[in-house]
Amino acid sequence: MKKVIGMGEIMIQMNPVEKGALKYQTLFERHVAGSEANIIIQMQKLGIQTSFITSVGEDQFGEVVISTLRSEGTDTSGVKVDPEHPTGVYFVQRSYPIPKKTKVFYYRKGSAASFLSQEDIDESIFEDVDLFLVSGITPALSEKCRNAALKALEICERKRIKVAFDTNIRVNLLQNRQKALDTLLPFIQRAQILFTGIGDLYFLFESDLASSIENIKKIAERAELLVIKKGEEGAMCLDLNSGKSFEHSSYPVEVIDELGAGDAFDGAFLAAYLENYSVKECLKFACAAGAITVSLKGDIEPLPSWRDLELFIEIFDK
Ligand code: CKP
Ligand code: MG
Numbered sequence: 245m246k247k248v249i250g251m252g253e254i255m256i257q258m259n260p261v262e263k264g265a266l267k268y269q270t271l272f273e274r275h276v277a278g279s280e281a282n283i284i285i286q287m288q289k290l291g292i293q294t295s296f297i298t299s300v301g302e303d304q305f306g307e308v309v310i311s312t313l314r315s316e317g318t319d320t321s322g323v324k325v326d327p328e329h330p331t332g333v334y335f336v337q338r339s340y341p342i343p344k345k346t347k348v349f350y351y352r353k354g355s356a357a358s359f360l361s362q363e364d365i366d367e368s369i370f371e372d373v374d375l376f377l378v379s380g381i382t383p384a385l386s387e388k389c390r391n392a393a394l395k396a397l398e399i400c401e402r403k404r405i406k407v408a409f410d411t412n413i414r415v416n417l418l419q420n421r422q423k424a425l426d427t428l429l430p431f432i433q434r435a436q437i438l439f440t441g442i443g444d445l446y447f448l449f450e451s452d453l454a455s456s457i458e459n460i461k462k463i464a465e466r467a468e469l470l471v472i473k474k475g476e477e478g479a480m481c482l483d484l485n486s487g488k489s490f491e492h493s494s495y496p497v498e499v500i501d502e503l504g505a506g507d508a509f510d511g512a513f514l515a516a517y518l519e520n521y522s523v524k525e526c527l528k529f530a531c532a533a534g535a536i537t538v539s540l541k542g543d544i545e546p547l548p549s550w551r552d553l554e555l556f557i558e559i560f561d562k
Contacts, residue, residue, distance in 0.1 A: 286511020504543025
């Protein structure tokens with residue numbers, strides 16, 4: 245069985261029962277989410293053995309985060325419980341002011357995860373690991389977090405573990421283009437599998453897709469696969485070893501909550517990749533997982549199993 249470790253912040257997601265401006269919402273569903281954890285749980289649901297590194301507060305929400313990981317089967321021996329800082333929380337605003345678009349309001353400053361440090365990275369859990377996964381959110385949380393993620397990269401280098409990285413630019417954490425490039429550079433340079441999106445590429449390079457691809461390829465010294473998510477236009481993957489490029493269109497589903505779609509995509513892509521599917525098939529499973537996820541609220545609950553993916557593809561590819 246393939247083994248993967250992820251690292252990042254997991255928060256409590258408060259998702260309103262109704263669409264519309266947040267200030268008028270009075271009823272909320274409580275979910276648990278965080279980009280890297282979403283990706284890891286998608287992989288776990290697809291038969292990969294997973295483990296997660298994070299820190300949560302010594303509070304009720306921290307307990308929910310840990311029990312969510314455990315109930316999905318992810319190993320939590322790398323999860324720290326911090327008595328001094330709280331578990332992060334965020335609120336979601338759906339379909340307002342732009343229909344079908346989701347906006348988030350974070351209450352994560354000073355959260356337990358943003359105090360994750362190098363000392364919290366226990367090398368022993370990297371034993372026999374096939375892949376390490378992190379995204380641009382983690383190094384953007386704080387300098388401490390960035391150093392912790394860099395330590396994980398160092399361990400991967402020594403143990404020859406592959407790295408998957410999603411640029412996952414969060415403008416409110418990274419402020420501007422230069423800060424984003426400086427913060428993410430070592431991760432883009434190190435990743436063998438690099439995920440990004442058209443929005444992230446534009447933010448980083450302020451140019452059209454073709455030139456942005458050339459720009460990121462120059463930085464991504466060790467990338468074997470460059471995967472570009474294009475939202476409603478589907479996704480593409482450049483196999484940088486063979487020079488071949490693959491595309492897949494998106495599946496036409498009703499968008500209820502677009503949050504977490506990119507993570508479902510990454511998780512399904514990586515699980516399929518580790519199971520030796522072709523790049524074309526990895527893209528198909530990834531697009532299907534993304535589509536299933538946007539059709540429902542919550543980032544983790546809609547993540548599909550292989551059986552769910554196959555059922556979905558059977559209907560939509562008819
Ligand atoms: O890129 P995605 O829409 O798939 O990621 C969504 C998650 O971690 C969201 O659930 C939130 O928890 C976050 O990304 C974030 O920090 O923005
Ligand atoms: Mg994303």
